[in-house]
Amino acid sequence: MNADDLLKPTDAGLYCEAGDFHVDPWKPVPQAVVTHAHADHACWGCGRYLGSEEGERVLRVRMGREAVIDALPYGSPLDVNGVRVSLHPAGHILGSAQVRLEHRGRVWVVSGDYKVEPDATCTPFEPVRCDVFVTESTFGLPIYRWPSQAAVFDEINAWWRANRDAGKASLLLGYALGKSQRLLSGLDPSIGPIYTHGAVEKLNRAYREGGVALPPTSYAGAAMKGKGWAGAMIVAPPSAHGTPWARKFAPLSTGIASGWMTIRGTRRRKALDRGFVLSDHVDWPGLLGSIESTGASRVLVTHGYTAVVVRYLRERGIAAEALATRYEGEGDAQDRAEAEAMEEAEAQEVDAGGTTA
Amino acid sequence: MRDFARLYAALDETTRTGEKVEALTRYFEQAPPADAAWAVYFLIGRKPKQVVPSKKIREWAAAEAGVPDWLFQESYDAVGDVAETVALLLPPSEHSTDLPLAEWVENRLLPLRGADEEAQRFAMLDAWRAMDRPQRFVWNKLISGGFRVGVSQQLVTRALGKAGGVDPTVVAHRLMGDWEPTPEFIGRLLAADSADSDHSRPYPFCLAYGVEGDPAALGSVDDWVAEWKWDGIRSQLIRRGGDTFLWSRGEELVTDRYPEIATLGASLPEGTAIDGEILPYLDGTPLPFAQLQRRIGRKTVGKTILAEVPVVLIAYDLLESDGRDLRAEPFEARRARLAELVARVDRPGRLILSPTVVADSWEAMAAARLAARSHQSEGLMLKRRGSPYHVGRKRGDWWKWKVDPFTVDAVLTAAQRGSGKRASLYTDYTFSVWDDDRRLVPFAKAYSGLTDAEIARVDAFVRRNMVEKFGPVRTVKPELVFELAFEGIQRSPRHKSGIAVRFPRILRWRLDKPAEEADTLESIRGMLPA
Ligand SMILES: [Zn+2]
Ligand SMILES: [Zn+2]
Numbered sequence: 001m002n003a004d005d006l007l008k009p010t011d012a013g014l015y016c017e018a019g020d021f022h023v024d025p026w027k028p029v030p031q032a033v034v035t036h037a038h039a040d041h042a043c044w045g046c047g048r049y050l051g052s053e054e055g056e057r058v059l060r061v062r063m064g065r066e067a068v069i070d071a072l073p074y075g076s077p078l079d080v081n082g083v084r085v086s087l088h089p090a091g092h093i094l095g096s097a098q099v100r101l102e103h104r105g106r107v108w109v110v111s112g113d114y115k116v117e118p119d120a121t122c123t124p125f126e127p128v129r130c131d132v133f134v135t136e137s138t139f140g141l142p143i144y145r146w147p148s149q150a151a152v153f154d155e156i157n158a159w160w161r162a163n164r165d166a167g168k169a170s171l172l173l174g175y176a177l178g179k180s181q182r183l184l185s186g187l188d189p190s191i192g193p194i195y196t197h198g199a200v201e202k203l204n205r206a207y208r209e210g211g212v213a214l215p216p217t218s219y220a221g222a223a224m225k226g227k228g229w230a231g232a233m234i235v236a237p238p239s240a241h242g243t244p245w246a247r248k249f250a251p252l253s254t255g256i257a258s259g260w261m262t263i264r265g266t267r268r269r270k271a272l273d274r275g276f277v278l279s280d281h282v283d284w285p286g287l288l289g290s291i292e293s294t295g296a297s298r299v300l301v302t303h304g305y306t307a308v309v310v311r312y313l314r315e316r317g318i319a320a321e322a323l324a325t326r327y328e329g330e331g332d333a334q335d336r337a338e339a340e341a342m343e344e345a346e347a348q349e350v351d352a353g354g355t356t357a
Numbered sequence: 358m359r360d361f362a363r364l365y366a367a368l369d370e371t372t373r374t375g376e377k378v379e380a381l382t383r384y385f386e387q388a389p390p391a392d393a394a395w396a397v398y399f400l401i402g403r404k405p406k407q408v409v410p411s412k413k414i415r416e417w418a419a420a421e422a423g424v425p426d427w428l429f430q431e432s433y434d435a436v437g438d439v440a441e442t443v444a445l446l447l448p449p450s451e452h453s454t455d456l457p458l459a460e461w462v463e464n465r466l467l468p469l470r471g472a473d474e475e476a477q478r479f480a481m482l483d484a485w486r487a488m489d490r491p492q493r494f495v496w497n498k499l500i501s502g503g504f505r506v507g508v509s510q511q512l513v514t515r516a517l518g519k520a521g522g523v524d525p526t527v528v529a530h531r532l533m534g535d536w537e538p539t540p541e542f543i544g545r546l547l548a549a550d551s552a553d554s555d556h557s558r559p560y561p562f563c564l565a566y567g568v569e570g571d572p573a574a575l576g577s578v579d580d581w582v583a584e585w586k587w588d589g590i591r592s593q594l595i596r597r598g599g600d601t602f603l604w605s606r607g608e609e610l611v612t613d614r615y616p617e618i619a620t621l622g623a624s625l626p627e628g629t630a631i632d633g634e635i636l637p638y639l640d641g642t643p644l645p646f647a648q649l650q651r652r653i654g655r656k657t658v659g660k661t662i663l664a665e666v667p668v669v670l671i672a673y674d675l676l677e678s679d680g681r682d683l684r685a686e687p688f689e690a691r692r693a694r695l696a697e698l699v700a701r702v703d704r705p706g707r708l709i710l711s712p713t714v715v716a717d718s719w720e721a722m723a724a725a726r727l728a729a730r731s732h733q734s735e736g737l738m739l740k741r742r743g744s745p746y747h748v749g750r751k752r753g754d755w756w757k758w759k760v761d762p763f764t765v766d767a768v769l770t771a772a773q774r775g776s777g778k779r780a781s782l783y784t785d786y787t788f789s790v791w792d793d794d795r796r797l798v799p800f801a802k803a804y805s806g807l808t809d810a811e812i813a814r815v816d817a818f819v820r821r822n823m824v825e826k827f828g829p830v831r832t833v834k835p836e837l838v839f840e841l842a843f844e845g846i847q848r849s850p851r852h853k854s855g856i857a858v859r860f861p862r863i864l865r866w867r868l869d870k871p872a873e874e875a876d877t878l879e880s881i882r883g884m885l886p887a
Contacts, residue, residue, distance in 0.1 A: 141428075141431060141432050141435055142422065142424050142428060142432060142445075143432045143435065143436060143442065143445035143446055145445075145449070262445065263435065263436050263437075263441070263445075264436075264438070264441055265436070265438070265824045265825075265834070266824075266825065267369075268369075268507075268796075271372065271794070271796040273370070273371060273372070273373075274370060305431070308428065308431050311427070312425075312428060315425070
């Protein structure tokens with residue numbers, strides 16, 4: 001890192017001295033600019049949050065009613081102490097944004113978490129030209145190359161149908177914010193009824209209010225007792241796996257949707273019936289393509305296979321550096337954050353009860 | 358190849374035995390005999406010698422994928438398997454092959470052996486370009502000789518029986534011994550009549566479960582014959598057509614490795630099959646298993662080792678006499694004939710009738726069992742009077758009743774670096790056993806019990822077979838099996854296995870056991886105090 005960098009890593013996160021704000025801080029700060037509402041990017045207790053208009057509702061669900069949130073439409077700039085700040089779609093979850101900072105002719109883009117393939121639950125990723133590009137590297141290995149989303153949804157629906165025909169319920173695991181809604185958007189509701197875990201249902205509401213079309217879902221807790229679950233689809237966070245809650249759906253087949261399911265050993269160790277390769281993060285070709293389309297002369301690499309991506313870019317003549325952050329990719333860390341969010345959601349279960357459509 | 362790759366994926370996708378058998382049965386029902394023969398061959402773990410070195414496969418795949426060597430290595434570290442890494446790295450494919458499995462194996466794979474490097478490279482690239490990702494993976498597995506998909510021979514046998522309408526025990530018997538994967542073989546395997554021409558073929562071994570809880574639950578002690586449970590290599594010595602065959606339980610023909618026992622063959626009457634245990638034995642006493650390990654795996658044995666670790670065959674059972682299958686006869690009848698045979702052969706330094714342990718109550722039997730360790734035995738074998746010789750593991754007639762400490766064969770699934778002078782080595786291990794769904798569940802951690810040389814070998818294995826990193830912990834391919842001992846056992850909801858053990862330690866490395874044969878959670882639960 002250089003002395004006159006627009007953003008510098010500090011204890012609390014990436015700090016922009018010129019504008020006196022942090023981007024995706026991991027400790028409470030007076031002014032936070034957040035890329036998206038996942039727990040490792042939006043932390044509790046900041047004085048003010050600046051986030052995308054599209055993501056306001058989900059950010060509110062996560063940060064609480066009291067949080068002060070300034071919402072900015074994609075693409076419209078805001079002057080923050082002389083730094084021109086604008087947000088651009090990252091295609092990761094509803095409202096996820098890349099933060100573009102412009103100051104004295106220099107342009108930095110912090111992409112947060114992002115994904116290139118468009119999906120039905122959020123505005124698609126748009127590359128933004130910049131001098132310095134901050135990128136994640138969760139799946140920064142060439143083995144990660146996503147199959148088309150349509151093919152994965154076909155697989156999921158075929159699995160659901162086969163379970164239904166075998167008199168079983170289908171429990172599909174994906175993290176509560178983003179992945180769950182994306183999964184719902186790809187389910188074929190003609191196969192059977194769809195139920196959700198409380199943590200998922202709560203966010204479904206925020207998605208629907210934000211104008212995202214999701215198939216009708218019912219809160220699974222509300223219909224718990226003495227019900228036959230054969231043929232039903234239940235969408236829940238990974239932390240629900242193996243809990244007494246999940247066992248009530250038996251006989252059931254359990255599947256998980258995650259980029260990590262690319263690897264056979266990981267699929268097998270998760271000891272689930274099925275692993276579907278579906279990620280809300282960028283894959284290897286997407287990562288390289290995005291970097292190229294930013295035109296950045298310098299790339300800062302965060303969470304994931306940081307060292308691998310840095311070395312690969314350098315070998316291709318791109319100035320790349322590792323940037324130490326506390327962001328986390330898809331996986332166990334995400335599960336942990338989800339587990340916390342889930343407990344919180346369970347505490348408010350009554351609140352989320354009943355059928356929504 | 359398409360159907361076989363689908364079968365592989367189907368088997369890989371499920372942990373349920375029923376679904377695996379179903380997928381296998383469907384495959385065998387529709388596969389052409391030539392394909393079915395090769396499928397059986399690979400599925401039960403036979404393999405042609407590696408035809409292309411995996412170093413070369415890596416190199417060519419990396420070049421084809423446009424990935425530098427170091428990045429291939431990083432990818433491999435994440436995946437833990439060369440065949441899979443290659444399949445994931447190769448450029449996306451537009452093709453998928455219709456050619457049958459047998460065609461790929463016989464006309465593409467086998468001719469690669471001994472071909473020059475350039476020809477091999479062309480053939481590999483050709484194959485990859487013709488295949489989709491699942492096919493490439495299976496092809497790489499076949500090529501590298503590391504084909505394994507987590508189905509036991511028993512499941513394959515069941516599926517073959519179903520598909521062919523043949524009794525699975527007959528299939529099991531026909532699958533033993535030497536055979537070539539040809540359409541004729543599949544014909545013989547699934548043939549209705551049981552006329553058998555292969556005279557080397559052993560019988561499937563009858564195996565025992567561990568006694569769970571109080572043996573008194575087995576009924577009157579008088580209904581049982583007790584023998585020492587020996588810690589050697591379970592084997593069958595066969596004499597037919599003037600030839601002698603010594604088979605290990607792993608279905609390996611080991612006649613040449615134990616010449617002392619092979620020479621017994623000439624003294625046996627035509628049409629004999631003895632079930633027994635190869636035991637290292639010197640000056641009238643058994644040696645520790647570690648001594649026998651010096652001979653396992655050696656194809657040729659020198660004078661020194663023959664003098665230092667001579668072996669005997671402890672005869673347990675007589676399966677065939679005068680060419681007649683005795684397995685359905687009552688245990689005592691078989692044993693009486695066996696005793697007669699051993700006496701007639703009269704080679705007390707080579708062939709020993711398994712001694713029985715007599716006790717008039719379970720208490721007395723338990724007391725006798727305590728003495729087991731003192732003569733290098735692991736405990737008692739209990740065999741029900743009147744019982745037949747079963748195929749495989751059947752609950753009810755044969756039980757092993759091991760002495761304390763409790764011992765378990767578990768699979769190494771994770772490792773961590775040690776501390777102090779061992780900080781650079783992976784010395785802290787996590788061991789797992791099979792749960793009710795045939796998944797490996799962590800069961801104990803152990804740090805001690807291996808020699809420095811063994812630690813170095815395990816360390817090298819861990820480095821080469823890492824799968825995932827969780828902080829300092831490295832998960833590894835579940836391949837190595839160790840016998841663990843522990844003192845106490847209790848239920849524990851805090852542990853994933855539901856069980857906590859006291860003072861677990863490594864007794865020995867079970868080089869002779871594949872991971873599939875490690876113990877089950879079920880059998881460990883049986884050790885819980887009532
Ligand atoms: Zn995220
Ligand atoms: Zn993240």
